[in-house]
Amino acid sequence: MRGVVLAALLLLPPPGATNCSGCHAAGSGNVAINGRDAGELAGLMNSYRSGALASTAMGRLMKGLLPADIDAIAAWVSVQK
Amino acid sequence: MSGAPASGGGVGRRVLLAGALLAMPFVARAQGSARVVVVGGGFGGATLARALRTADPTIAVTLVEANATYTSCPYSNEVIAGLRDLAAQRFGYAGIAAAGVRVIQGTATGVDPTARRVTLADGTALEYDRLVLSPGVDMAFGALPGYDEAAAEIMPHAWKAGAQTDLLRRQLEAMEDGGVVVISAPANPYRCPPGPYERASLIAYYLKTRKPKSKLLLLDAKDAFSKQKLFEGGWAALYPGILERVSQSDGGTVTRVNAATRSFVTDFDTHKAAVGNVIPPQRAGRIAVVAGVADRTGWCPIDPASFESRLVPGIHVIGDAAIAGAMPKSAFAANAQAKICAWALARLLTDATPAEPLLMNTCYSLLAPGDGISVAGVYRPKNGVLTDVEGAGGTSPLNAPPEFRAQEAREADAWFQTITAETFG
Incomplete structure (x- = not known):
């Protein structure tokens, strides 16, 4: 049982991470993100943030995050199912 | 799960x-x-x-x-x-x-x-x-004189989906071409800030395509509203001569309704509707x-x-x-x-x-089928209040090309599919 608690604490979502599933939950009509490589996800998020990648809403949202937020969120999303 | x-x-x-x-x-x-x-x-x-x-x-x-x-x-x-x-x-x-x-x-x-x-x-x-x-939300029946639950059966609010939604749709379908549809929008705060304007857009689309001699009048208790420039740009392009909005400054605030005559009373006028949609003040x-x-x-x-x-x-x-x-x-x-x-x-x-929260919001609206606009926001607590993160969020670009608008409409569909699946399983 204590293992369950420990695992839950390790998987505690970092600030901002739980927003993603509002558009990108598993099986959604939008691009699926859960379980993808953390580096790839962070790279995409940073590109939306800088505008290097064109987007509709993603650029506007990513501008509200710091690079450290993006790394933490990408790491968490990469281990979600 | x-x-x-x-x-x-x-x-x-x-x-x-x-x-x-x-x-x-x-x-x-x-x-x-x-x-x-x-x-x-x-x-x-x-x-x-x-x-x-x-x-x-x-x-x-x-x-x-x-x-x-x-x-x-x-x-x-x-x-x-x-x-x-x-x-x-x-x-x-x-x-x-x-x-x-x-x-x-x-x-x-x-x-x-x-x-x-x-x-x-x-x-x-x-x-x-x-x-x-x-x-x-609950509709604050009584806050707008003349508007109670009985009046809502004649002038639906349709601000809680279900029978009210169906009632407003049937009234529009039964309306003769040439009628005037009147919508009243409340002061802030209320559920879904861009909702009255999306509704006006889509009803105007219905009138334009099905009952082209008809008009829509939007009486607003506000001057400014969500995605305002995008909506106003869309209305000028799509619904000239069909959709008219009266702002608060121009006397748009509805002070009383009369269900018996389907009328909206403002400081300067009384507007009689063929179909009246009252979006009333609300509360928790x-x-x-x-x-x-x-x-x-x-x-x-x-x-x-x-x-x-x-x-x-x-x-x-x-x-x-x-x-x-x-x-x-x-x-x-x-x-x-x-x-x-x-x-x-x-x-x-x-x-x-609890951890320090960082919240986001994205709201899509349709100006017409396949023609979408959005507003997004990112929020962190500041002095105990969720506050917009500066430099983030905002609306879709003005004068975006049709492909961009079509993409936002597709994303709106995908969002609805996602959020309902995430919420209800």
Whole structure:
């Protein structure tokens, strides 16, 4: 049982991470993100943030995050199912 | 979702708890004892119930919802305009029960915050360690003279999806070509800030394509509104001569309605409608008032990290009923707040401190089928209030090419599919 608690604490979502599933939950009509490589996800998020990648809403949202937020969120999303 | 077995939360749990208390007091406190009751199974409450089972599968979660199925307000403007069936708006609770949530169809009528007990209309009493209220809005009947529940059967608000949505649609279908449709929009705050303007757009689309001699008049108690430049640009391009808006400064505030004559009274005029849609002032759902978590504004002040009421400890308020600073009253916001609140509850119930929250919102509106616009926001607490992060968020670009608008409309569809699947399973 204590293992369950420990695992839950390790998987505690970092600030901002739980927003993603509002558009990108598993099986959604939008691009699926859960379980993808953390580096790839962070790279995409940073590109939306800088505008290097064109987007509709993603650029506007990513501008509200710091690079450290993006790394933490990408790491968490990469281990979600 | 977690693969944890369903917990009935009843006798079995109490037996288990009693055994655990004798044998392993530490584990019992940390694991088995927490009970959370959630009132309201919309985008806030239903999301929270499932998210809580993910955040900590040991918590016994009970969801109390008055209706057997939920009827979604997002996309209900398409139903009114004849572009979508009301059946596509309905979602059941089987997916939430399958996640191990005890789902009770009933109406919460009483809250005792000291005994930590919720009472239902049928007399059922539910004890809780933490209570979450996600009651949405009630129409503030009486706040607009002449507008009560009986008047709403003649001049529908259609601001809670279901029979009211269907009524407004049927009235539009029955209207003779050449009629004037009048919509009144309230002052802030209210559910779905861009909603009246999307509704005006899609009804104007219906009139343009089906009843082209008709007109739509939007009487507004505000000067400024959500995505204003995008809507106004869209109306000028798509609905010239069909859709007219009267702002507050120009006398748009409706001070009284008369259902018998389907009339809207403003300071300067009386507008008689063939079809009248009154979007009235609103307030937090009744159970929030009963529980003592609503303040004099009719809405519920909360702590932004946990969504715990600032007025009554142990009760959390999410979704449209909450005063969430810069966050609008939207389904996306309710869903996002529910997940923050779920993780905060998992922390609080193990005596840990909730994490610093960072919330987002995205709201899509349609100017016409396949023609979408959006507004987005990112929010962090500042002096205890959820505040817009500077430099982030904002609306779609003005004068975006049609491909961009079409892409936003597709994303709106995908969002609806996602949010309903995430909320209801």
